[in-house]
Amino acid sequence: MGNEGYVPLFETRRAKGTVLYRVFAASIFAGICLIWVYRLSRIPKEGEDGRFAWIGLLGAEIWFGFYWILTQATRWNRVYRHTFKDRLSQRYENELPGVDVFVCTADPTIEPPIMVINTVLSVMAYDYPPEKLSVYLSDDGGSELTYYALLEAAEFAKHWIPYCKRYKVEPRSPAAYFVTVSADAIDHHQAKDFWVIKKLYKEMENQIQNAVKLGRISEEVRSKCKGFSQWDPNSSRRDHDTILRILVRNPNSRDVEGCVLPTLVYLAREKRPKHHHNFKAGAMNALIRVSSNISNGQVILNVDCDMYSNNSMAIRDALCFFMDEEEGQEVAFVQFPQNFENMTKNDLYSNSLRVIYEVEFHGMDGYGGTMYVGTGCFHRRETLCGRKFIKGSKFDMKREISGQREESRIHELEENSRSLASCTFEENTQWGKEMGLKYGCPVEDVITGLSIQCHGWKSVYCNPTRKAFLGVAPTTLTQTLVQHKRWTEGDFQILFTKYSPAWYAHGKISFGLQLGYCCFCFWCSNSLATLFYSIVPSLYLLKGISLFPQVLFLCQNIHIFFCNL
Numbered sequence: 001m002g003n004e005g006y007v008p009l010f011e012t013r014r015a016k017g018t019v020l021y022r023v024f025a026a027s028i029f030a031g032i033c034l035i036w037v038y039r040l041s042r043i044p045k046e047g048e049d050g051r052f053a054w055i056g057l058l059g060a061e062i063w064f065g066f067y068w069i070l071t072q073a074t075r076w077n078r079v080y081r082h083t084f085k086d087r088l089s090q091r092y093e094n095e096l097p098g099v100d101v102f103v104c105t106a107d108p109t110i111e112p113p114i115m116v117i118n119t120v121l122s123v124m125a126y127d128y129p130p131e132k133l134s135v136y137l138s139d140d141g142g143s144e145l146t147y148y149a150l151l152e153a154a155e156f157a158k159h160w161i162p163y164c165k166r167y168k169v170e171p172r173s174p175a176a177y178f179v180t181v182s183a184d185a186i187d188h189h190q191a192k193d194f195w196v197i198k199k200l201y202k203e204m205e206n207q208i209q210n211a212v213k214l215g216r217i218s219e220e221v222r223s224k225c226k227g228f229s230q231w232d233p234n235s236s237r238r239d240h241d242t243i244l245r246i247l248v249r250n251p252n253s254r255d256v257e258g259c260v261l262p263t264l265v266y267l268a269r270e271k272r273p274k275h276h277h278n279f280k281a282g283a284m285n286a287l288i289r290v291s292s293n294i295s296n297g298q299v300i301l302n303v304d305c306d307m308y309s310n311n312s313m314a315i316r317d318a319l320c321f322f323m324d325e326e327e328g329q330e331v332a333f334v335q336f337p338q339n340f341e342n343m344t345k346n347d348l349y350s351n352s353l354r355v356i357y358e359v360e361f362h363g364m365d366g367y368g369g370t371m372y373v374g375t376g377c378f379h380r381r382e383t384l385c386g387r388k389f390i391k392g393s394k395f396d397m398k399r400e401i402s403g404q405r406e407e408s409r410i411h412e413l414e415e416n417s418r419s420l421a422s423c424t425f426e427e428n429t430q431w432g433k434e435m436g437l438k439y440g441c442p443v444e445d446v447i448t449g450l451s452i453q454c455h456g457w458k459s460v461y462c463n464p465t466r467k468a469f470l471g472v473a474p475t476t477l478t479q480t481l482v483q484h485k486r487w488t489e490g491d492f493q494i495l496f497t498k499y500s501p502a503w504y505a506h507g508k509i510s511f512g513l514q515l516g517y518c519c520f521c522f523w524c525s526n527s528l529a530t531l532f533y534s535i536v537p538s539l540y541l542l543k544g545i546s547l548f549p550q551v552l553f554l555c556q557n558i559h560i561f562f563c564n565l
């Protein structure tokens with residue numbers, strides 16, 4: 001398509017009120033400078049009371065001022081994206097790329113199988129050609145219960161997907177749907193189908209919950225369903241062979257209306273006590289390899305098992321960025337915000353992460369792209385595998401429907417994919433270093449995204465009005481502390497790695513983005529200054545020493561200032 005006729009698939013708008021914000025920020029900066037001047041010019045002499053505390057406060061104020069400057073990178077230049085999905089359909093409906101969705105789970109007790117399969121069902125029901133959609137469940141818990149739940153979900157999907165498509169249902173996680181939609185609000189044409197599907201769901205839920213209560217799979221079920229033979233009675237979750245089952249393989253499997261179903265795969269990668277499994281990053285890398293052999297979609301979406309799809313159009317939103325003729329070629333990943341459905345009324349611990357997702361990520365996007373935060377993110381497969389960005393090179397995403405596979409090939413496919421998820425596969429390879437997600441960092445996602453951007457790629461932040469994903473956030477203080485400790489520690493570590501945004505990234509990503517990353521990486525260092533600032537002045541007050549200017553002092557100065565005018 002020539003440039004003259006170019007009609008973009010998305011538009012980028014600057015945030016409203018930017019000028020006003022900048023004036024406001026400038027006034028704050030002036031205030032910060034005045035504080036610094038005040039503190040510096042009045043340091044108590046040696047031997048005077050409060051000298052130590054005064055210098056400490058000066059340090060803390062210099063830190064806060066510096067950190068405030070960093071945060072401006074995430075506020076100064078905010079942009080908002082808007083997609084044109086109708087244009088995408090008009091131009092590319094028959095040539096849409098393959099999309100592989102990875103759902104990660106790790107523990108059937110903390111992450112109940114019924115929640116996991118609700119997420120799986122929600123992504124299977126995306127508004128997308130099913131022959132181009134594949135869903136992979138990675139089970140690091142290697143649990144028969146999760147596998148059983150997935151088998152049940154594969155059956156239920158045959159009813160659920162046509163129901164969603166016929167009535168354009170949202171959200172497409174059945175559990176969330178039955179909670180949010182009340183039976184009275186259902187149109188009478190739909191009522192019969194609603195009750196039928198609800199009954200089917202409840203039956204499935206009961207079966208799964210019964211198995212979970214029992215803690216194992218009954219002999220009756222075991223003999224009926226294929227696949228359980230892969231669980232060796234002597235194995236454990238930390239010591240077992242790869243378990244790989246292709247449960248639904250299009251175009252062989254069809255729903256109750258005769259339409260093709262998305263491919264569905266269960267994978268529990270090999271685990272051995274002697275081999276480090278690298279947590280989620282290890283699971284993702286195994287998935288990248290296994291999926292390349294089975295469906296090889298050009299786009300990969302990954303979600304945590306507690307984050308269901310709440311917007312069936314999200315794939316199309318993401319593709320508007322990847323397939324845009326002018327700017328699409330440089331986009332490596334499209335990140336959606338993490339939104340949560342279990343927020344308490346006052347959100348005491350600020351777990352909704354509102355400022356991050358409603359303000360700061362829009363700010364980073366203005367400087368070349370947000371971070372990758374591990375869930376709700378669409379990647380180009382090739383970038384995730386380590387390909388660098390080469391200006392001017394065009395990679396074609398368009399793809400016709402792939403050739404059909406025979407039923408007999410499924411078994412063969414399972415067999416030759418299994419070794420890709422073995423413990424030894426990555427030995428002496430670049431996996432975990434230059435390929436796939438990076439190992440050795442508690443926030444594998446952030447460092448992976450940063451390295452992709454350092455290779456010349458851009459990323460995009462997409463935050464549509466209808467939230468794309470809804471998850472479960474921690475609610476108690478302990479859970480919150482554990483999560484924040486992991487995030488802040490991980491982000492801090494990145495500063496000292498090869499990908500440090502403070503120096504390595506210099507010249508590779510824009511300066512604004514560098515500052516934006518630093519803002520997150522220095523997050524934990526705030527604690528020291530905050531602790532000092534909140535504890536020491538109160539202690540000194542007990543001794544009768546004030547470390548702050550008195551109101552009288554301010555009034556006098558303002559008075560002198562105006563008298564001298």
Ligand SMILES: O=c1ccn([C@@H]2O[C@H](COP(=O)(O)OP(=O)(O)O[C@H]3O[C@H](CO)[C@@H](O)[C@H](O)[C@H]3O)[C@@H](O)[C@H]2O)c(=O)[nH]1
Binds near residue numbers: 107111444
């Ligand atoms: O060995 C493991 C450990 C975890 N997971 C999965 O990884 C996801 C995230 O783990 P979780 O313990 O829930 O961590 P959170 O703190 O909630 O995760 C947030 O922070 C992580 C680190 O930045 C990101 O990877 C996540 O996507 C993001 O949701 C979950 O789906 C787990 O099932 C695995 O697959 N294998």
Ligand SMILES: [Mn+2]
Binds near residue numbers: 304306
């Ligand atoms: Mn989580």
